Amino acid sequence: MLGSRSSRDVVTCIACGESVSRSDAREYDKHGDRWDRTDKEFEYLCKPCHSDLTHQPRPGLEDLLETVEADADDRDSFLRRYVELAEEKRR
Structure with a gap:
């Protein structure tokens, strides 16, 4: 089906390399602007790796x-x- 997300339902965690369902992952936008979705491709973190992150700004x-x-x-x-x-x- 055109526009189907089925090919994106499984994503790879950029931290540990595990394949997880997209619903069990968190989007990661390396530019820090996850709200502007125009022409973006997000990377993903599994929930455990996302929880391990320090969620403080790291400019640059x-x-x-x-x-x-x-x-x-x-x-x-x-x-x-x-x-x-x-x-x-x-x-």
Whole structure:
């Protein structure tokens, strides 16, 4: 059926990788504006991972993570680059 959400009824948690039903997940908008839904594709967190989050504002965190991800080849280089940029930002 055109417009059916059946292909999206199961989503993958971006934190743990578990596949869960969309009704058992929470939407995550990396830009922090979940109310403006125009042309957006949301990512999802399972309820346990969502509960584990600190729900405090983190201005600039997503931009920092995108920069680090673009510079990194593997997990170690990602973590090393994140620490470098986070320390620069704190100064």
